[in-house]
Amino acid sequence: xxxxxxxxxxxxxxxxxxxxxxxxxxxxxxxxxxxxxxxxxxxxxxxxxxxxxxxxxxxxxxxxxxxxxxxxxxxxxxxxxxxxxxxxxxxxxxxxxxxxxxxxxxxxxxxxxxxxxxxxxxxxxxxxxxxxxxxxxxxxxxxxxxxxxxxxxxxxxxxxxxxxxxxxxxxxxxxxxxxxxxxxxxxxxxxxxxxxxxxxxxxxx
Numbered sequence: 621x622x623x624x625x626x627x628x629x630x631x632x633x634x635x636x637x638x639x640x641x642x643x644x645x646x647x648x649x650x651x652x653x654x655x656x657x658x659x660x661x662x663x664x665x666x667x668x669x670x671x672x673x674x675x676x677x678x679x680x681x682x683x684x685x686x687x688x689x690x691x692x693x694x695x696x697x698x699x700x701x702x703x704x705x706x707x708x709x710x711x712x713x714x715x716x717x718x719x720x721x722x723x724x725x726x727x728x729x730x731x732x733x734x735x736x737x738x739x740x741x742x743x744x745x746x747x748x749x750x751x752x753x754x755x756x757x758x759x760x761x762x763x764x765x766x767x768x769x770x771x772x773x774x775x776x777x778x779x780x781x782x783x784x785x786x787x788x789x790x791x792x793x794x795x796x797x798x799x800x801x802x803x804x805x806x807x808x809x810x811x812x813x814x815x816x817x818x819x820x821x822x823x824x825x
Contacts (some may be wrong), residue, residue, distance in 0.1 A: 621824065622705045623677040624723040626668040627684065630736070632665040634693050641665075641691050648687035651703050651777075652680040668712050668723075671720050674824060678816040681737060682809060683776050685761055686746055689769035695762065699726035699784040700739040702820075718742070736762060746823050750816065760805045768804035771797060775806060 635641055642661070649659040649669055652701040659669040669684075681698045688696040701723025702756050707716040723810040730738055737754045741747055764772070774786050792800075802805070 621674060621703065622717075623671045623674040624673055624701045624719045625667075625671070625677060625681060625684075626701070626720075626723040626727045627669075627696055628696055628727070629668055629755070630695040631693055639663075641688065641694055644687050644691060645684075647703050648684045652676070653676070658712060664727050666691060670705075670712050675817045675820050677702070677739075679813050682761070683773065685737075686764070686773040686776065689761075689764045689793040690766050690773060692766050695725065696738060697730050697736045699723045699730055700737075700740065701726060702722045702741040705784070716736065723798055726758060730797060741823065743823060750819065753812055753815070756807060758807065764804055771800040772806055772809070775810075787805070 622711060629645065632638065639766045645661060649661070649667060652671065653659045654672075658671070658765065659667065661667045669680065671680055677700050677755060681700060684698065685696050688694050694812065699722075701721065702715060703718030703722055705717035705719055708731060709716070726738050726740045730736065735755065736758055738751055739747055739754065771786065773779075773787060778786065782794075783801070784794040786795055787797045
């Protein structure tokens, strides 16, 4: 069993200098993966990431979204597929199996449904419940400003850091960090990430 995240950048063509978001996306994918063979950017603004530690899949999706939304006007659409891997190609986009198929099919549906995050597994009941949680979370995450996204990104990179320490990274004080975290509803999003870990662990048990 493995987890595959397939995604694309929303409104990528609105940015005159694509290297701005490309470098951000590369850094985000590299930070989530154990090695470079586990991710690839293709067709310009599409990407794929494999996480063998399936419990990490939502955390990675949230982190990628936070990274991309630090750039004004951009967002990301991500489909998580969980299932078996039947073929390992030279690159991730050449590999195959139900995890890849679930992820690819779900991304196509996301475009039609105008939803930015969805999961598909072999368990329909699990999918229905978790996708409802995702929709509720997207009501928050889709509205993140670049400042909100930046503070979520920093927290995920340094989860043990104090607000004052995070503030020093971006030149703001502790109160400003606290305000941005509240506006991003960061605690709720991190609670969802923990709940997802529990549920996915139970699913795979």
